[in-house]
Amino acid sequence: MKKKGVQLIKDGRRIDGRAFDELRPIRIEVGVLKRADGSCYFELGENKVIAAVYGPRELHPRHIQDAKRAIIQYRYNMAPFSVDERKRPGPDRRSIEISKVSREALEPVIMTEFYPRTTIDVFVEVLQSDAGTRTAGINAASVALADAGIPMRDLVTSVAVGKVDGEIVLDLNAYEDNYGEADMPIAMIVRKNKITMMQMDGKMTKDEIKKALKLAKKACEKIYQLQREALIAKYSEEIEGEEQSDEQSAQWLKV
Amino acid sequence: MEMYKIVVPGDFLSRDVKRAGEGTYVEDGCVYAHLYGILDEKDEIKVVALSGKYVPRRGDVVIGRIVDFSFPYWVVDIASPYKALLHVAEVAEEGERIEMSRMHEYLDIDDLIVAKVKSVDASMRVELALMKEFRVRRGDRLIEISHTKIPRIIGRHGSMIKMLKERSGCFIFIAKNGRIWIKGREDAVDVVSEAILMIANEAHTSGLTDRVARMLDTFRFQRRIFRKQGAGVKERTEKREVGGYGSVGSDVRESESKSESESECESESKSERVGEGGEIGLGERRIFDE
Amino acid sequence: MTEVVDELRRDYVCNLIRSGKRMDGRDFLEYREISVERGFAKKAEGSARVKIGGTQVLVGVKMEVGEPFPDTPDEGIIITNAELVPLASPEFEPGPPDENSVELARVVDRGIRGSNAIDLRSLCIEEGSKVWIIFIDIHVLDDDGNLLDASALGAIAALLDTKIPYERHGFAPCEVNPKTERLSVKMRPVAVTMADVEGNILVDPNLFEESAANAKITITTNEDGSISCIQKSGVGMLEWEKVDELIEIAEEKGKEIRNAFLK
Numbered sequence: 001m002k003k004k005g006v007q008l009i010k011d012g013r014r015i016d017g018r019a020f021d022e023l024r025p026i027r028i029e030v031g032v033l034k035r036a037d038g039s040c041y042f043e044l045g046e047n048k049v050i051a052a053v054y055g056p057r058e059l060h061p062r063h064i065q066d067a068k069r070a071i072i073q074y075r076y077n078m079a080p081f082s083v084d085e086r087k088r089p090g091p092d093r094r095s096i097e098i099s100k101v102s103r104e105a106l107e108p109v110i111m112t113e114f115y116p117r118t119t120i121d122v123f124v125e126v127l128q129s130d131a132g133t134r135t136a137g138i139n140a141a142s143v144a145l146a147d148a149g150i151p152m153r154d155l156v157t158s159v160a161v162g163k164v165d166g167e168i169v170l171d172l173n174a175y176e177d178n179y180g181e182a183d184m185p186i187a188m189i190v191r192k193n194k195i196t197m198m199q200m201d202g203k204m205t206k207d208e209i210k211k212a213l214k215l216a217k218k219a220c221e222k223i224y225q226l227q228r229e230a231l232i233a234k235y236s237e238e239i240e241g242e243e244q245s246d247e248q249s250a251q252w253l254k255v
Numbered sequence: 256m257e258m259y260k261i262v263v264p265g266d267f268l269s270r271d272v273k274r275a276g277e278g279t280y281v282e283d284g285c286v287y288a289h290l291y292g293i294l295d296e297k298d299e300i301k302v303v304a305l306s307g308k309y310v311p312r313r314g315d316v317v318i319g320r321i322v323d324f325s326f327p328y329w330v331v332d333i334a335s336p337y338k339a340l341l342h343v344a345e346v347a348e349e350g351e352r353i354e355m356s357r358m359h360e361y362l363d364i365d366d367l368i369v370a371k372v373k374s375v376d377a378s379m380r381v382e383l384a385l386m387k388e389f390r391v392r393r394g395d396r397l398i399e400i401s402h403t404k405i406p407r408i409i410g411r412h413g414s415m416i417k418m419l420k421e422r423s424g425c426f427i428f429i430a431k432n433g434r435i436w437i438k439g440r441e442d443a444v445d446v447v448s449e450a451i452l453m454i455a456n457e458a459h460t461s462g463l464t465d466r467v468a469r470m471l472d473t474f475r476f477q478r479r480i481f482r483k484q485g486a487g488v489k490e491r492t493e494k495r496e497v498g499g500y501g502s503v504g505s506d507v508r509e510s511e512s513k514s515e516s517e518s519e520c521e522s523e524s525k526s527e528r529v530g531e532g533g534e535i536g537l538g539e540r541r542i543f544d545e
Numbered sequence: 546m547t548e549v550v551d552e553l554r555r556d557y558v559c560n561l562i563r564s565g566k567r568m569d570g571r572d573f574l575e576y577r578e579i580s581v582e583r584g585f586a587k588k589a590e591g592s593a594r595v596k597i598g599g600t601q602v603l604v605g606v607k608m609e610v611g612e613p614f615p616d617t618p619d620e621g622i623i624i625t626n627a628e629l630v631p632l633a634s635p636e637f638e639p640g641p642p643d644e645n646s647v648e649l650a651r652v653v654d655r656g657i658r659g660s661n662a663i664d665l666r667s668l669c670i671e672e673g674s675k676v677w678i679i680f681i682d683i684h685v686l687d688d689d690g691n692l693l694d695a696s697a698l699g700a701i702a703a704l705l706d707t708k709i710p711y712e713r714h715g716f717a718p719c720e721v722n723p724k725t726e727r728l729s730v731k732m733r734p735v736a737v738t739m740a741d742v743e744g745n746i747l748v749d750p751n752l753f754e755e756s757a758a759n760a761k762i763t764i765t766t767n768e769d770g771s772i773s774c775i776q777k778s779g780v781g782m783l784e785w786e787k788v789d790e791l792i793e794i795a796e797e798k799g800k801e802i803r804n805a806f807l808k
Contacts, residue, residue, distance in 0.1 A: 037306070037308070038306065055308075055336070056308055056336040057308075057336050058336055058337075058338070067378050109264075109265075111280075111289060114310075115308075115310070115336060115379075116377075116378055116379050117337075117378060117379055118336045118337075146263055146264055146291040147291065147306060148306060148307065149290065149291065149292075149304050149305070149306035149307025149308070149403070150307070151264070151278075151289040151290055152264040152265070152289060153264065153265060153280065153282075153287070153289060154264055154265030154287075155263060155264060155265055189265075191265055191267075227263075228263050228266075231261070231263045231291055232261045232263070235259075235261050235305065235459050236261065
């Protein structure tokens with residue numbers, strides 16, 4: 001429940017010192033898993049998620065195959081140690097819903113008609129959580145799908161906006177999510193101005209939503225650049241013939 | 256030194272929709288990338304994938320592994336999300352009929368075959384035609400790499416594969432589905448395997464040909480020293496070890512002609528001439544060709 | 546077999562829409578016939594049976610006494626659950642809740658919770674040890690599309706119908722103040738689901754229209770002009786520019802439904 005009496009904004013700054021429209025630092029690494037066909041490690045502030053893609057691959061049982069296209073299966077899962085109070089292993093209702101809306105956020109761009117009768121499996125594991133994990137997961141999954149060579153019309157980019165102490169803010173952390181008034185995770189195709197995921201939890205007015213969406217769009221434009229750069233960096237650094245250290249190969253950004 | 260341009264899905268490539276090729280899609284009069292890969296704008300506008308699964312196409316030459324029986328077919332794994340089928344008639348001799356209970360006597364689970372993709376229908380049902388002239392035996396080496404790296408193993412005008420064969424004396428057969436079959440002296444096969452894996456890992460870099468050449472040189476150098484040390488006796492031993500594969504060193508030319516006659520790298524290649532040192536029937540297959 | 550039918554459905558619906566019509570003759574922004582019957586399930590503390598066209602949902606509210614969550618010792622608890630029981634559709638199978646029933650329950654729940662329709666503090670009996678727990682159970686009886694609006698309407702109607710079961714939980718009748726016999730509901734959130742079919746916005750998509758739609762969006766509005774839940778659902782995309790219009794439609798239709806059925 002949203003608590004009263006907790007001050008989340010002081011002197012125009014948020015409790016972690018960020019401005020209202022400031023993203024947490026992002027770090028993206030592509031191709032971090034050996035066995036997966038595509039993978040991506042994504043940090044958003046204190047969030048740490050890893051996305052892996054297997055596929056297209058054979059799908060059993062046959063009766064769930066689609067004769068004309070690949071099906072997409074998305075599993076969002078939190079490690080028991082990823083949150084303050086241990087989370088029991090296994091899907092809970094929140095994970096089930098997040099898996100569904102995340103899949104629906106990505107499926108519109110995937111050209112599934114290239115691979116009839118197969119499945120493309122996306123797995124997102126949350127290793128450390130500080131609110132915004134579903135958005136980090138979608139960003140990571142987008143990159144992992146590209147890494148796996150899956151044909152897509154575009155990358156999908158995601159961020160959360162919300163309302164905290166009456167102010168519209170970008171990229172809520174766990175504290176703000178718990179004690180703020182509203183949380184609105186969205187996913188979009190930046191270039192084409194289309195929304196593929198939109199949820200709002202809490203209470204907002206129409207104008208607040210408008211303002212929040214504008215903020216989300218600007219942030220997505222930034223995150224999209226980082227996604228692109230990470231994919232390009234995976235091969236570029238090696239084209240020069242030099243190995244870069246782990247730090248350099250990651251994309252640090254403090255907006 | 257060429258700098259390759261990497262593109263990601265959704266990148267705008269051009270307004271010249273007539274030239275839109277593989278790895279791209281057209282929307283509202285623009286050509287966009289739909290793959291993560293290398294942009295090639297030489298003729299068509301294409302994106303060459305750096306990753307992704309092998310999808311069989313008619314005419315491809317593949318190396319498959321028998322994984323199941325489904326009379327009158329063997330079910331074959333071709334390193335693809337799709338399994339392929341091989342009809343018993345493909346294996347049977349003229350007038351012969353193979354019964355369900357005797358299929359395993361011809362081809363059993365885990366046997367390797369070289370085949371051509373005969374047909375692929377809309378629901379991705381894949382049928383193979385057996386290339387009987389190739390028999391992959393136990394003890395031969397089989398490497399599996401991403402099919403996207405195969406063009407790099409072949410090299411510009413077949414230069415890379417030619418170098419690998421000449422300098423190792425091995426028989427090397429490259430299939431479209433990323434499987435590579437190698438025969439030869441064990442140490443030579445090892446070097447070739449290592450070289451191929453290196454090429455696959457560094458396919459997108461420059462200076463690769465030189466690095467591979469150096470790796471092969473070291474091998475030849477080591478072999479030369481080895482032979483020099485115990486000249487007479489050693490040479491005789493070598494010849495005996497060689498068996499039916501084709502030997503290294505003094506018998507180089509013999510093994511080369513053997514390799515040339517048996518190898519086939521590209522299904523589309525029209526010239527499958529044998530021996531004579533020149534063309535090895537590889538077809539013009541640079542990394543960006545289609 | 547199903548696939549062929551789906552394709553045909555899609556084409557049929559799309560063709561009609563292109564000529565400005567819907568298969569049941571409705572306007573694009575028109576709901577099917579709605580009925581709300583309160584008090585249907587007598588054993589429940591509150592209940593409502595809602596029909597929207599051929600869709601039928603029964604929502605029952607039960608109240609129990611239990612322990613509060615440790616971090617909110619002075620607040621009651623709301624738990625929302627949805628069952629897509631097999632008799633409601635050939636597509637529903639018995640078993641644990643699938644993603645659709647999970648999503649349904651959670652979206653209805655968020656709409657109510659976000660609006661602060663129930664003051665959770667008023668559900669406190671003894672701080673730290675005893676609070677009222679409200680169970681909202683959505684039982685889908687017939688699926689002809691737009692289960693969400695029917696379930697959400699049923700939920701708020703059932704809450705408005707709810708009498709706190711003092712006697713069953715050991716409170717003597719003389720302690721009960723008749724004014725507080727009914728659960729206190731401060732806001733009446735209404736969920737409005739809209740489907741985007743080739744750029745056209747359709748309110749209250751029926752089963753066929755749902756399968757033809759690119760994507761659906763549900764927006765829950767309240768009488769004070771606030772929005773307490775948004776959920777885009779389905780594999781598809783929404784135009785950025787359309788969001789304003791969607792919110793306006795949701796507000797307007799929400800008001801109509803609230804005035805007609807939630808007095």
